Amino acid sequence: MSKNLIEVENLSIGYYNKGGKLVHVLKNVSLSIKPGETLGLVGESGCGKSTLGQAMMGYLRLGSQVMEGSILFSGKDMFGLSTRDLESIRGNKIALIPQNAGEALTPTMRVGKQIIETLELKTNVSGAATKNRMIELLGQVRLPHPEVMAERYPHELSGGQQQRVVVAMALAGQPDMLVLDEPTTGLDVTTQAHILELLRDIVAELGTAMMYISHDLGVIARVSDRVALMYAGEIVEDASAAEIFKSPAHPYARGLLASIPRLELAGIPNSMPGQPPIPGSLPGCSFTPRCPFATEICSSEPPELKMILQTPHLVRCHNWEKVVATDFSQELKDVYHIVEHKAQDVSAIELSDVEITYHQPNMIDRLRRTPEPPATVSDITLDIKRGETLALVGESGSGKSTIVRTISGLLPAKSGVIQFENCDLTVNVDKRTMDLCKKVQLIFQNPDASLNPRHTVAEIIDQPLKLYFPKMTRDERRARQIELLERVRLDGRYRLRYPGQMSGGEKQRVAIARAFAAEPDVVLCDEVTSALDVSVQAAVLDLLADLQQERNTTYIFIAHDLAVVRAIADRVAVLYQGRLCEVGTVDEIYSPPYHPYTETLMGAVLVPDPDTEPKLLASDTPELAPPAKGCAFQRRCPKFINDLCDEVTPPWQYPQDEDGHKIRCHIPINELLVV
Amino acid sequence: MIVLIARRFILALITLLLISIIIFLGVEALPGDAADAYLGQSATPESLRALREEFGLDTPAHQRYLNWLGDMLKGDLGDSMARRKPVSEVIGNQFRNTVVLAAAAAIVGIPLAIVLGVFAGLTRDKWPDILVSLVAILGMTLPGFVTATVLIYVFSIRLEWFPAIAMVPTDAPVIEILPNIFLPIITLTFIMVAHILRLVRTNMIEVLVSNYVQMARLKGVPAMRIVFLHALPNAMLPSINVIALTLAWLLGGVAIIETVFNYPGIGKLLINAIGDRDLALVQGIAIILAGIYIGVNLIADLLALVLNPRLRTSRGH
């Protein structure tokens, strides 16, 4: 057994809250990483992952302090080092790749310069060689045209490119270890898959160790040799990736894995009730309130992290033997449930030839008669039935939100018709009748941005009630508020809370309750679960499905996560650069024949199974504008034929009949069937 | 980029034109006219008419505005009636004196404010910050003449280091003026530093907790380098425009300081001109001050444009 590169020993970190009480963030955390090994660290939001990652770099958040324990990196105590020594280890021996690369790059410095800074400070490359090395590094992270990119400022790069620059910057000092804190969260699936493959290759080549922090089990499965699972500031399970995904021994691991929607399974997964407590606030096991295996001893005695079986598999649970004895794969199969609902054969919303553009020609353009750039969204024809869930999928920039904003009246359409009942929805929201506004409601991705932090939950839900049901009395409204909160499974007590006093999942439920207060016929959901933990996501999906069943509501559901779409949608429309590529029922979309773009998206999905590899078909170069003619996907298509794709808009092809599944591509259907 | 600069320029010119109209109308709205003011008690209808003819006061207002504007473009600000001299001649040296005073204060004050602001930001909530911030708040809240009086009391009456008044001949060479105006410079600097420092401190604190500064720290960049290369440029960007405003204000507000110290600058001249109802002179000074105000802001805009890559580069999105 080789020596450990980093050893975290019995580490507790905490801070004193306003009342002067000690609050733990990490509690007796012990783990180690060997040279060249990748440890994945998973857990729900707020469980202390980032705190541990930063501590490994000898960094504490303002106000936090080490209560107990130590971190030894190559034998050196990270919290015993002088500032000088820390500065010299950071970037040189251990480097960080943070979550939001856009915010981690200094806005006033060219990106090449920022890499050169690391080179000058951390290596003995000097003079002209520095620049060459910088270009080489940018090439190594597969940025196109490194010389050009180096001269750019951070804001001139796309999210994926910024993340690559940060990777290059971390590699510049040739560290022995990388700490990665959610480096791909917020990126497109395709970009994410590319960056992960890149990291895997580089690490394999250079022998760098990694501590990879993520809440996404698919990502963790792809990169990790070993996985540590964190719950409420404690490590609750630590085992090889294969073992933790195939036979998890901690109830929390099982719960998390069972709450992930799967690409290959229809239906909504189980949600895990509740949320993590403050570390150390419960006398026994922190997981007791949420644990299906809990017994009496659990609420009084905290379990130890102990080795089970012969393999190096650590678990913190009193009843692990019982847990291991239940067959996990069987259990998994049982949890996915399909919520039956009946889409009627009546159109709810009909879009015909809708075209939307953000381009507003100014005086000079008009005088010069500059040709207009291709519209952001074009040629959208979709018929959405009452009670149906239609999902819009595609990478960022594919126009999903644009379409939804137009339907909701926030953005005008350039041409085309959106038929809803007897009106045309292409009119602006302030020209709509009250009744129309009431019938079409929108829920946003980020509840923090859409809920007023100074209003209580009651006030938030009261607004649509007052607006759309002016005849309701005060008491009626109050009763309705409570009823709505119950529908989204929030206790009536939540009425008096402010958004700041709730978790992300709870806030999203309030946003849903507010939308349903209007008793809408159509609800537009824009990435409503992407900011949530998987355990909460499943609950929100369940809730949406239930509400739909009850009121026969029509959903237009935007998501970039194809597994989530599979779980909730009836039909799917795949968009690329504002153009439809494929439309069909879930079953049709998730099996061949695929449109080349759909196939690319599916291939990039990371599944929570360490034995499955993603298939990277197309490059992840972002495009700023759709091409003027031909197929929208021409520049990245892995199956590109020839000039035909460049010149001629591909025809719709119908594998079965004209009302069903359709694919827009020049390649004949029978060839697309071959994957 | 060029389009941007051109647009700012045009905007500045339009603003200046509007201000000239406002100034003209403002003076026009005062009861009586220049001839009344000049002749005062001794006015007879005949002498008034003669004087009005002499100065073209009997033509319609818009005509006079256009004449005034046309003359101004040629560099002719009209004639001061009270002083019986061209306005430009009257303003000449006094304007220079004010510029000397303001420039000296700015040269000392701006760097000092930035250094102190950064220092306070770095030592946030510790005693150096508290001390600096306290003094700054004093400088911001005390009226200019109070500050001046206190400084006079301390430095010239108690310590007898500097003269209490800055009575220099209007046309004295700069070298001779400088030793006499230490106190006004200190007063102005003090007030200016107080304003700018508070702002730099706030921006610095904001930037210091940003992700990119944390990242630089975790990249192992030495602390000093972080401050100067990563934090300061980003803290300065939002400060530039406010510094410009402070500078412009400095030129206007200088009147009080000049009067307290009896310094022959444009501010004092303006106050005298108002007292004399020397309307042409008031108009001339007002338009010059407005021009400087707009000019300084224009420079700040351009500087921000040059320093901020987001504004400068239109490439990308």
Ligand SMILES: Nc1ncnc2c1ncn2[C@@H]1O[C@H](COP(=O)(O)OP(=O)(O)OP(=O)(O)O)[C@@H](O)[C@H]1O
């Ligand atoms: N100095 C501090 N003052 C107040 N709260 C703190 C402090 N340090 C950590 N916390 C809290 O401790 C908890 C753990 O934080 P941490 O950022 O490590 O979580 P995480 O697992 O990385 O979460 P996420 O997945 O959302 O990034 C959070 O609730 C955080 O707000």
Ligand code: SF4
């Ligand atoms: S110790 Fe008890 S409560 Fe905790 S995870 Fe194990 S069974 Fe569940």
Ligand code: SF4
């Ligand atoms: S039409 Fe051509 S470019 Fe477009 S998806 Fe089909 S093969 Fe690819």
Ligand SMILES: [Mg+2]
């Ligand atoms: Mg985190």
